[in-house]
Amino acid sequence: MEKKREGGGGGALERTSQIVSDPYYFLHFMAFFSYLPIRASAAPHTSHRLFDRELQAFLAFLMFSAIKMVREETWEAFVADSLLYAKIFLIGVSLVMDYRVGIWFCVIFSVVYLLAQQPAFSKLGTAKKLTPMQLEDLLSDGTTTKYWLCVRSSRCFPELSITYSNSLLSFGTIDLGLFPNAASKFGISLAGGMSQLPTYILYEKGVEVHRFPDFYVDAAPSLPVTKKLLCQHFELDRLLLDYINGS
DSSP: OOOTTTTHHHHHHHHHHHHHHSHHHHHHHHHHHTHHHHHHTSOHHHHHHHHHHHHHHHHHHHHHHHHHHHHOSSHHHHHHHHHHHHHHHHHHHHHHHOHHHHHHHHHHHHHHHHHOOOOOOOOOTTOEEEOHHHHHHHHHHOSSSEEEEESSOOTTHHHHHHHHOOSSEEEEEEOTTTOGGGTGGGTOOOHHHHTTOSOEEEEETTEEEEEESOSOTTOOOSSOOOHHHHHHHHTHHHHHHHHHTTO
16 A cells, blocks of 8 residues: 655655645645734733643644554545644634634634635545546446446545455546536536535446435535445445455
8 A cells, every 4th residue: 555655755845836836735824824923912921821732732733643644544644634633733722812813713714624625635546547438438338347436536535445446346536627517427516615526436237326425416425534434335345245255
């Protein structure tokens, strides 16, 4: 499985350039940077207590980030989790300064969430990047008993493809940002800030048998999309056992 530290200095520079240029990361960076002038305006009698909380939050952030750096298999997963921890600690420290500042950062992060999406996962694992026409050909060809579609790749999808790909179960992705006209063909609404993406669809012998989120125009996952959730929803362990047992 590919590790996020692979790729050397060139890969690190490329990822840093992406973080600086992408609106999702840039807006988060500006939100974190805005804490500095707010912090400079803090009342003197709260500065010492605030510094202690900032130091505690910073050390806790470093500890959690170090743990994630060891455990995470992908750079995107590490950055996503680090951003989450940073937001939590920043809001917590801001509440110590003034509850209104904490509320302000909650509003800022909510606006960023609405305006910008985290970039799609760039690695494919053993999945294939497909066009809508290629997927239709594969589904009608009949050479694979089951075929899995992830319309917009997420960070857990490549890991699932590495674990569960076999001659009966294949993984593929279609980028609806490149093929928006194909969304209606798959029963996916791109309205409302693409709230239905990523969408996962499982086909059996060319026929859709399961999807996540469900087939509704305004449907959106109410729970975080994790490997465990997708495994349970699509019964991937059972499909793998069927392959092992020759079913």
